[in-house]
Structure formats: C-alpha cells, structure tokens
Amino acid sequence: MIAWEPHLTIRALQPVVAALQALDYDADSLLRQVHISPEVLTHPEGRIPHHQMMTFWREAIQTTQDNFLGMHLATAAPIESFEVHAYALLSSPNLREAYRRACRYQQLIHEATDLTLEEHKDEGVLRHTLPGGVSLPRHSAEFLVTLWLRFGQLVTGDAWCPRIVCFAHPAPENIQPYQSFFNAPVHFRTGQTAMHISNSTLDTVNPGADLGLVNVLDRYAEMAAKQSPRLSTVSDRVRTQLQVELNGGVPSAQSIADALCISVRSLHRALKREGTSFQAILDQVRQEQALVLLTHPHTSIAEIAFLLGFADVSSFHRAFQRWTGKTPAEMRESLQ
Numbered sequence: 001m002i003a004w005e006p007h008l009t010i011r012a013l014q015p016v017v018a019a020l021q022a023l024d025y026d027a028d029s030l031l032r033q034v035h036i037s038p039e040v041l042t043h044p045e046g047r048i049p050h051h052q053m054m055t056f057w058r059e060a061i062q063t064t065q066d067n068f069l070g071m072h073l074a075t076a077a078p079i080e081s082f083e084v085h086a087y088a089l090l091s092s093p094n095l096r097e098a099y100r101r102a103c104r105y106q107q108l109i110h111e112a113t114d115l116t117l118e119e120h121k122d123e124g125v126l127r128h129t130l131p132g133g134v135s136l137p138r139h140s141a142e143f144l145v146t147l148w149l150r151f152g153q154l155v156t157g158d159a160w161c162p163r164i165v166c167f168a169h170p171a172p173e174n175i176q177p178y179q180s181f182f183n184a185p186v187h188f189r190t191g192q193t194a195m196h197i198s199n200s201t202l203d204t205v206n207p208g209a210d211l212g213l214v215n216v217l218d219r220y221a222e223m224a225a226k227q228s229p230r231l232s233t234v235s236d237r238v239r240t241q242l243q244v245e246l247n248g249g250v251p252s253a254q255s256i257a258d259a260l261c262i263s264v265r266s267l268h269r270a271l272k273r274e275g276t277s278f279q280a281i282l283d284q285v286r287q288e289q290a291l292v293l294l295t296h297p298h299t300s301i302a303e304i305a306f307l308l309g310f311a312d313v314s315s316f317h318r319a320f321q322r323w324t325g326k327t328p329a330e331m332r333e334s335l336q
Contacts, residue, residue: 018081070142135168250309
C-alpha cells in the first residue's frame with residue numbers, strides 16, 4: 001500500500017536551517033544525515049515530504065541536546081529567512097490583518113496543513129493543525145507558536161502578551177522558559193496548537209505598515225498559490241488514496257484512514273462535515289475509472305469489474321447503471 005503523504009516547501013525548512021547556523025550548529029551536516037541536499041535551500045518552491053522534515057527536527061534535537069530547541073530556533077532565525085511571509089506580515093496595517101495574511105499564505109509552506117484565525121467577540125484564536133486535525137510534535141509546535149508571538153510583537157512594536165497559549169504535548173519538567181517568553185498562562189495536553197489573543201491587541205495599528213508593499217506581496221502570493229496545488233480537504237486526500245489502492249480489490253475505510261494517519265472515526269466525521277461519505281467517494285472514483293477503462297477496447301468488461309474491486313460482473317453492471325443510466329456495454333459503444 002502506498003500512503004498519501006503531504007509535502008511542504010523549502011520555505012518551511014529555510015528558517016530552521018538559518019537559525020541552526022545562527023546558533024553555530026552544522027546545519028548542512030544535519031541535512032545530509034536525513035538525505036536532504038543543502039543545495040535545495042536555494043529553491044524555495046521545491047518540496048520535501050512531511051516525514052523528512054520531521055526526521056530533520058528529530059536529528060536536530062538529538063544533535064543539539066537542547067530541551068527548548070523549538071523556542072530557541074524561533075527567536076534566532078533571521079527575519080529574511082522567512083522571505084515573503086515576513087515582509088507581508090510586517091507591512092500589514094494591524095496585527096489582525098497580519099495574522100489573517102499568515103493564514104492565507106500558509107499554502108506557500110505546506111500543501112495540507114491549516115492555519116486559522118478564529119475571530120470571536122472578545123478574542124481571536126490562532127490555531128494550527130496537520131491533516132486529520134493532528135497537532136505538531138513538541139519542538140516544531142513550540143517553534144511555530146514562538147514565531148507567532150515574535151512576529152506579532154514586531155508588527156505592533158510593543159511587547160504584548162497572549163491571553164493563553166495551548167500545546168498538545170505534555171509539560172516538560174521545567175516550564176520557566178515558557179513563562180519568561182510568553183508571560184501568559186501556558187496549557188499543555190490540550191490536543192491543539194493555539195494562541196489566544198485579545199481583540200484589543202489584534203486591532204493594534206502597525207507603525208511600520210506599508211500598504212504599497214503588502215499589495216505587491218499579496219499579488220505574488222496569490223500567483224504562487226495558484227501554481228501550488230493544495231489537497232485542502234479530507235475528501236481530496238481520500239480520493240487520491242483510493243486512486244492509488246483501487247486495483248483488483250476494494251480499499252476499506254480502515255485502510256484509507258491508516259494511509260492518511262487518522263482514525264476511522266475521524267475520517268467518517270470529517271467526510272460528513274464536508275457533505276460526503278467514504279462510500280460516495282469510492283463510487284465516484286470507481287465511476288471515473290470505469291469510464292476511462294471502457295475506452296480501452298482490449299479490456300473486457302469482466303476485467304474492468306475485477307480492476308474496480310467488484311465481486312462479479314453483475315454487481316458491476318448494477319452499480320454502473322445506477323451511476324449512469326446505461327450498461328457498461330452501452331457506454332462503451334457511445335464512448336467509441
């Protein structure tokens with residue numbers, strides 16, 4: 001079974017490497033240990049698998065033996081290593097617009113993660129999730145949330161504090177670094193990576209706003225996003241995985257959930273939220289593949305039924321007529 005796996009762009013790797021170098025670690029050696037060529041850093045549009053980035057983080061943690069590596073890298077990374085994101089945020093008219101822009105630009109970093117700003121009556125909640133609602137591992141989560149606050153303070157020009165910071169991982173023995181940096185309640189084992197910010201803080205004006213520059217950057221980001229395909233829904237990912245696995249057998253919801261690294265219950269819940277179901281997507285993928293296979297004159301209808309995972313030809317006939325109103329033979333004749 002070939003599992004679908006999200007990719008992220010080299011833009012996500014660049015600040016981590018730049019921060020390691022700023023702290024005098026041999027980042028190139030770490031890259032080679034996980035089979036990433038240092039030359040890829042010159043191609044920000046390039047992509048690496050999500051698991052490879054996570055392996056790089058594990059190697060960095062092991063090498064540095066820094067129990068707060070994520071936070072230290074987030075504060076050490078040069079602003080320019082964040083490229084277009086940094087300049088867009090720092091040119092936004094206020095903090096709320098900066099965070100909204102960060103959410104829109106997320107596609108330029110990772111094809112399947114979600115960064116959202118939930119706006120409520122008294123506060124906004126900046127939240128990050130991996131596919132399936134999964135949270136980041138500890139150090140990469142702390143890297144991300146520390147960046148949110150670092151850039152937020154640069155935008156406003158003052159040292160404001162969040163209302164609450166939430167992490168999915170357990171609290172380490174020493175929580176003093178969190179208290180010193182965030183100066184706010186930090187909650188662990190929450191099942192999420194999030195930061196709560198008061199509306200008064202979100203509405204703080206950016207004294208260094210540059211609307212001309214931010215408009216140019218927005219146009220660039222929009223153009224880059226159109227060239228960067230995104231599997232933004234669970235439905236998209238289920239469809240992609242079914243296309244891989246549908247070959248002489250019927251992939252189960254369990255096997256697809258395993259491939260997407262989520263539980264079956266989460267899979268069904270997510271598909272229901274998106275207005276569909278596992279069976280509906282399976283039927284759609286089968287129908288699409290059947291129509292393609294019927295254009296191949298040397299592939300018999302019995303072979304097509306087998307390739308699509310039907311128990312027998314009659315089951316395929318019934319399903320195909322339900323989908324199209326025609327028998328497979330009638331459809332083949334019309335297609336040819």
